[in-house]
Amino acid sequence: xxxTVELNKLLDExxxxxxxxxxxxxxxxxxxxxxxxxxxxxxxxxxxxxAYKVKKTLGExxxxxxxxxxxxxxxxxxxxxxxxxxxxxxxxxCPFGIDIASMxxxxxxxxxxxGVSPERLIEFTENSRKSGNHMGLPSEELIxxxxxxxxxxxxxxxxxxxxxxxxxxxxMYTINPREVVFYPQDIGxxxxxxxxxxxxxxxxxxxxxxxxxxxxxxxxxxAAKSVDNVYKKAxxxxxxxxxxxxxxxxxxxxxxxxxxxxxxxxxxxxxxxIHYVQLIDEYLKEGRLKxxxxxIIKEPITYQDPxxxxxxxxxxxxxxxxxxxxAEDFRDMTPNRDHNHCCGGGGGxxxxxxxxxxxxxxAGRIKAEQIRETGAKIVIAPCHNCFDQIQxxxxxxxxxxxxxxFKELLLETMIIxxxxxxxxxxxxxx
Amino acid sequence: xxxxxTGPLLWFSFIVCIGGVxxxxxxxxxxxxxxxxxxxxxxxxxxxxxxxxxxxxxxAGSAMRMQPVFTFMGFVFHLSLLSVPLFLSAxxxxxxxxxxxxxxxxxxxxxxxxxxxxxxxxxxxxxxxxSRPEVRILSEVRDYILIIITxxxxxxGFLAYRQWGPYETIxxxxxxxxxxxxxxxxxxxxxHMILFFFTRLFIGFEMGGxxxxxxx
Amino acid sequence: MRRINYTFIxxxxxxxxxxxxxxxxxxxxxxxxxxxxxxxxxxxxxxxIFPHNDxxxxxxxxxxxxxxxxxxxxxxxxxxxxxDCHQATPGSNPINLTKAIHxxxxxxxxxxxxxxxxxxxxxxxxxxxx
Ligand code: HEM
Numbered sequence: 197x198x199x200t201v202e203l204n205k206l207l208d209e210x211x212x213x214x215x216x217x218x219x220x221x222x223x224x225x226x227x228x229x230x231x232x233x234x235x236x237x238x239x240x241x242x243x244x245x246x247a248y249k250v251k252k253t254l255g256e257x258x259x260x261x262x263x264x265x266x267x268x269x270x271x272x273x274x275x276x277x278x279x280x281x282x283x284x285x286x287x288x289x290c291p292f293g294i295d296i297a298s299m300x301x302x303x304x305x306x307x308x309x310x311g312v313s314p315e316r317l318i319e320f321t322e323n324s325r326k327s328g329n330h331m332g333l334p335s336e337e338l339i340x341x342x343x344x345x346x347x348x349x350x351x352x353x354x355x356x357x358x359x360x361x362x363x364x365x366x367x368m369y370t371i372n373p374r375e376v377v378f379y380p381q382d383i384g385x386x387x388x389x390x391x392x393x394x395x396x397x398x399x400x401x402x403x404x405x406x407x408x409x410x411x412x413x414x415x416x417x418x419a420a421k422s423v424d425n426v427y428k429k430a431x432x433x434x435x436x437x438x439x440x441x442x443x444x445x446x447x448x449x450x451x452x453x454x455x456x457x458x459x460x461x462x463x464x465x466x467x468x469x470i471h472y473v474q475l476i477d478e479y480l481k482e483g484r485l486k487x488x489x490x491x492i493i494k495e496p497i498t499y500q501d502p503x504x505x506x507x508x509x510x511x512x513x514x515x516x517x518x519x520x521x522x523a524e525d526f527r528d529m530t531p532n533r534d535h536n537h538c539c540g541g542g543g544g545x546x547x548x549x550x551x552x553x554x555x556x557x558x559a560g561r562i563k564a565e566q567i568r569e570t571g572a573k574i575v576i577a578p579c580h581n582c583f584d585q586i587q588x589x590x591x592x593x594x595x596x597x598x599x600x601x602f603k604e605l606l607l608e609t610m611i612i613x614x615x616x617x618x619x620x621x622x623x624x625x626x
Numbered sequence: 627x628x629x630x631x632t633g634p635l636l637w638f639s640f641i642v643c644i645g646g647v648x649x650x651x652x653x654x655x656x657x658x659x660x661x662x663x664x665x666x667x668x669x670x671x672x673x674x675x676x677x678x679x680x681x682x683x684x685x686a687g688s689a690m691r692m693q694p695v696f697t698f699m700g701f702v703f704h705l706s707l708l709s710v711p712l713f714l715s716a717x718x719x720x721x722x723x724x725x726x727x728x729x730x731x732x733x734x735x736x737x738x739x740x741x742x743x744x745x746x747x748x749x750x751x752x753x754x755x756x757s758r759p760e761v762r763i764l765s766e767v768r769d770y771i772l773i774i775i776t777x778x779x780x781x782x783g784f785l786a787y788r789q790w791g792p793y794e795t796i797x798x799x800x801x802x803x804x805x806x807x808x809x810x811x812x813x814x815x816x817x818h819m820i821l822f823f824f825t826r827l828f829i830g831f832e833m834g835g836x837x838x839x840x841x842x
Numbered sequence: 843m844r845r846i847n848y849t850f851i852x853x854x855x856x857x858x859x860x861x862x863x864x865x866x867x868x869x870x871x872x873x874x875x876x877x878x879x880x881x882x883x884x885x886x887x888x889x890x891i892f893p894h895n896d897x898x899x900x901x902x903x904x905x906x907x908x909x910x911x912x913x914x915x916x917x918x919x920x921x922x923x924x925x926d927c928h929q930a931t932p933g934s935n936p937i938n939l940t941k942a943i944h945x946x947x948x949x950x951x952x953x954x955x956x957x958x959x960x961x962x963x964x965x966x967x968x969x970x971x972x
Binding site for chain 1: 654655657661664690762815832839841842
Binding site for chain 2: 886887940941944945948952964965966967968971972
């Protein structure tokens with residue numbers, strides 16, 4: 197049953213000057229379709245043009261109001277979660293600059309208010325509600341993993357530590373709960389990099405989940421709570437900045453959407469938010485980390501601009517600077533930077549489970565072709581979703597590629613100063 | 627008939643058009659003060675103007691390069707659509723006689739060519755709407771009607787100028803269709819002629835002021 | 843195959859016709875005046891044939907052939923050409939020639955259109971007939 201009261205309430209709440217203007221002036225010119233990788237990867241299926249998707253979801257919601265029924269929301273569900281990753285590329289292709297992805301997000305929120313949202317995302321949202329992270333991990337588990345990772349580094353490095361809940365750190369490092377469960381070495385890698393750069397950093401025992409799957413599920417209240425957890429913790433720890441691991445949507449959530457979800461009147465996060473690529477770029481420029489000329493990567497390498505880092509974060513040059521230090525044979529994809537194509541794993545689709553995989557693979561065709569064209573053997577993806585998706589694409593489309601995060605490549609190429617080398621092993625290492 | 631449609635009815639359409647646009651802007655503006663903090667929080671002249679100009683200059687926005695024929699036709703259409711009614715000597719003669727003000731007038735021959743250009747490019751847009759699947763699927767009846775209404779004053783004006791067909795009838799249709807167009811501006815997607823500037827500025831602020839990224 | 847340019851023929855035809863009337867002595871109060879002030883240069887619109895005779899009974903001569911004293915009282919002018927006083931571009935007289943003629947003709951035609959008897963022409967093409 198459709199909860200019309202709630203539906204109307206939300207529709208009124210979201211009915212801003214922007215929405216009114218956008219829905220009214222869209223001239224239905226269809227240019228946005230050129231921007232949409234779903235449209236392009238499905239042989240220009242007109243039903244996948246962004247304007248059509250908005251029209252069929254948010255447009256209809258405003259038109260139908262209370263007349264919307266369960267069948268309608270079922271249709272919306274298909275469109276909102278199976279056919280759009282909120283990558284926002286279409287806004288760059290709209291002559292009027294209509295922010296189509298924002299409207300899709302709002303439509304998701306409204307669907308969620310009717311209980312319509314992918315099961316897995318709802319599950320993750322519940323986890324966040326209970327534990328403050330979408331995997332539902334207790335703090336102890338994070339701390340254990342951190343300790344374990346410190347031990348792991350001891351073979352190769354000396355003096356690597358992971359400070360937990362340290363007051364007054366420069367960076368409060370927040371991570372993706374996937375790291376704790378599936379990629380603990382990512383945390384270890386970060387610790388090594390921080391230690392060698394002699395950074396004043398910390399991982400908080402709570403509010404460490406920088407991702408925001410409730411945002412993608414459409415649960416705005418919980419999305420706000422997730423962001424707030426991080427902001428509050430940073431303020432409590434008196435951290436100078438919130439640092440985000442190599443994750444795309446976390447940056448979007450904490451740096452851009454978060455301030456509005458949590459009602460910051462100036463639209464800026466209460467504590468500065470920076471992304472991992474900015475940090476590495478800074479370290480390399482300042483010479484706090486140095487690359488070993490012997491180890492510079494010779495294989496052809498390409499870079500996946502995560503939508504939420506490049507197009508929606510403005511951080512495309514940073515990544516290229518870093519690659520300049522790391523590798524010799526950099527081959528950019530076309531299109532690239534802010535015009536990159538979404539890998540097909542964004543908008544929360546990556547963790548939505550196996551039901552969504554065939555769709556992901558089909559939509560990812562564009563990305564697979566882009567990668568193939570570069571002839572690169574290595575793809576750097578500073579985003580967990582891009583990372584996983586491109587790995588899947590590599591298998592499915594037989595691309596013969598290896599996917600890396602910046603941290604991994606950095607660890608392979610950077611110079612380990614003497615004092616961080618374990619005793620006696622100084623010259624043996626590699 | 628003539629004095630009715632060029633008198634009270636003309637006044638009515640001007641008032642509806644300008645008044646309607648103003649009321650709309652005031653309403654949207656006051657609504658935005660409450661609901662669109664985003665617009666004000668990240669206002670940034672540099673990003674805003676760049677966003678604007680990249681879409682006012684032909685082929686400066688990337689999407690324009692993907693459909694060059696459409697872009698060309700679109701620009702030609704808009705330029706002639708705006709310049710002919712404003713700078714047509716006949717219109718200016720009437721302005722001058724009635725209000726003593728007039729703009730620069732273009733030669734009739736040029737106006738004639740531009741009118742033909744508007745009609746042709748308008749028809750192109752119409753056919754494009756029909757023939758491109760991703761555009762057709764978006765289009766509703768009103769989209770087709772609107773483009774017809776938009777070029778109707780040009781068709782009738784063009785015929786009237788050459789006195790082809792029944793002159794009086796065509797002249798009256800010309801004035802009526804012109805007035806209809808004026809009246810529709812605030813109520814239809816034609817309002818993009820004003821609101822375009824606001825949405826473009828907004829996306830400039832949103833992508834640039836807020837995120838440091840481009841919007842073209 | 844060459845197309846016959848009717849406008850060209852009509853234009854020049856009318857021009858020659860006018861010149862013919864011009865040089866004909868005693869034709870100053872002719873029935874139908876083909877209005878063609880040379881001050882206006884090459885006309886962009888077809889020339890207007892003004893049935894002077896039909897208008898003579900409609901109002902006094904001095905309504906049209908006017909002149910004003912310093913109190914703006916119509917003291918009547920000689921029955922000359924409008925261009926004697928109204929210049930093509932507003933000069934000493936603030937009202938330019940085309941505007942003066944249009945206003946004079948149309949304002950009366952509009953009035954007659956209201957009373958609905960014997961309508962005079964008001965649309966461009968009704969006077970500037972191709
Ligand atoms: C915004 C709506 C309008 C547009 C786009 C428009 C456009 C045009 C065009 C394209 C022409 C023909 C020019 C040529 O082929 O050389 C024309 C002629 C004309 N228009 Fe309009 N017009 C509009 C509204 C009006 C209105 C409201 C009036 C009423 C007073 C008017 C009065 C005229 C006149 C008197 C002519 C000359 C016709 C002739 O030569 O017989 N127009 N207009």
